[in-house]
Amino acid sequence: MRERAWPHVRALLILFHVGMVVVMSLPTPDALLGGMGWESANVQAELARWVEGLQGVGVSTTPEALGQDVREAAESYRDVHAGLAAPFSAYSRGSGARQGWVMFAKPQRHPAELHIDLSDGTTWRPIYRPHSSAHDFWGERFRHHRMRKQLGRFARTFDVDTYDRLAEFLAREVARAHPDGRVVRVQLYRYATLRPDEVRAGAVPMGEYEQARRYSVARLLEEHAP
């Protein structure tokens, strides 16, 4: 009896696993809402391009209206997704067979580079610039793909708390390495990437600094890390 039942039980368990993989791979409402970074320059530009495309096939809308429609659809989809995922979420979490395959879905056209500078009281000198061998503080660590991931997120979905903590953490590292400095400045340099014809013409992307944070080296060295 047991020998005859086992193939059916096993097939049922495999069906459950396959169902979990499919359901948990569906886009999550949170990824479409908060995780999307609706206010970011990248998504705003993306909406504008979609509106242009839709107008080309006779659909009249605006970036604001399109964004609102997608958000409303994601809200309505929330209950459906929750209902579908409920039977599988414990198994997915517990087994480690997590799903969610959003990779390079929206290439970033408005990157925000992390820049770190140190002042001796009179002039600022660069300590870190991405892809710069001359200003390579923490180079190997910043080049690591997990740090790249974290830094890349600041351009998409800016989380001020995480940014503030990371900026302070990095400023403390700079202060330890350069105790003779006076002020550490951590900021983001945001620009729009260039079109191929602009790059071929020799143009250089020009941007603006944002989210500047300044820390006194003396105070960082006095304070204990939290």
Next chain:
Amino acid sequence: MSAWRFWVTLFDRRETASSLACFRIAIGLVTIYSLLDVGLAGLVDVLWVDYHSGGYACLGTGNWLMTWLGGATPETVHVLYGAALGSAVLVTLGLVTRVSALVAGQTYLALVFVNGSATGGYDQLITNALWLLVLSGSSRTLSLDCLLRTGRLRSDELIPAWPRYLVIFQLVVMYTCTGLHKLSSAWLPLGGYSALYDVFQEPTWRRFDMRWTAHVYPLTQLATAVTWFFEVGAPVVLVWFYYRYTAERPGRARAWFARRDLRVPFVVVGLALHLGILVTLNVGPFSWVAMAYYLCLFRPAELTGAWAWTLRRGQRWRERHDERRIAHLTRVST
């Protein structure tokens, strides 16, 4: 045959363990690489220790294992890191394999997902693979378990084939879903297939200055289109497997598929894609772990045959090399 009967029969199949053993070794090595890469960069405490204990981010208490061990403190993180690394070595060697895979999966899961801002699809591919290794008999050959059990490293013992099918299914779902998520106009004709060019222009992932891609922009457009179609078209491989499994049934589509091995173009394009990523972008072990899944696309007999062919070629090359060397020495001495 009813659909249910078909399903039950499909998962009743057995085969030797070579494909899953190769997959196990590859996944073990990728897991070791993923962990060592963080450790050698000095980022273990930075990434995975909570802000209140010296890290940069507020991480909370983590999953059940991290919580049970006391939260994201340096001590807990170091214990998990050591356990993950040690068990990944055991997975690679195939010692106490199912338990090792379970420990590796759970500790890796606890460690990397405590900081959701620093994880990637590769982490999911690794934990998925480790879970499937828990369910499989991958240590029946090419393992220390096999050596201890039989006195030999290799064995032709049969194991259930369904874990290999689930590996293939996971690979196809990964590609398909990542393709379907690519709704940015940059991946579509609407945006002029500019996605890969855009990725190369921003500093986050590129390994080096990629401005030169502006001079070969049409090539990047072609690569973007190929990538997208390859990803969303991945389920065709499952259709091919289905038709091959039911080859005795009639049908023109089945006959068309029977005449072609769709795995070949799939693997060729996939390898080109992943090697391109490896050269140009730093996305961690993504390409390595994805390519490890490819091993399961092939039946054990096919992998064994490929290995034997490689050995024969190597042997022939050595013989030819020796002949040339002897001829050269003879010429010199005379």
